């Protein structure tokens with residue numbers, strides 16, 4: 001019984017992190033120059049601690065944190081959460097599928113909240 005549960009659990013979660021297909025579908029790669037005007041307080045990738053270059057390929061997570069695509073892909077092989085704020089970045093899959101109709105509004109409100117945070121930080 002225990003073995004069966006363990007096996008089911010293990011086979012369902014054979015990937016420790018997030019499946020690359022999920023990452024590719026929900027966090028498409030952007031060039032940093034296309035995002036840098038939107039993400040104002042971020043200049044470095046906290047995984048490798050290097051500055052983003054104009055042509056850097058980056059992914060923006062649901063929490064609006066941005067990382068080099070190759071860095072966050074490596075991170076998501078071992079983890080399911082954002083390495084800055086620890087938001088569950090795989091749960092976004094359920095979020096998208098359940099309320100796909102409202103997703104535009106949801107994403108907008110997430111972004112708005114974060115923008116307020118950014119403003120507070122920049123004031124400081």
Ligand SMILES: [Zn+2]
Pocket residue numbers: 045046047048049050067068071
């Ligand atoms: Zn990096």
Ligand SMILES: [Zn+2]
Pocket residue numbers: 061063064065082083084085086087
């Ligand atoms: Zn985050």
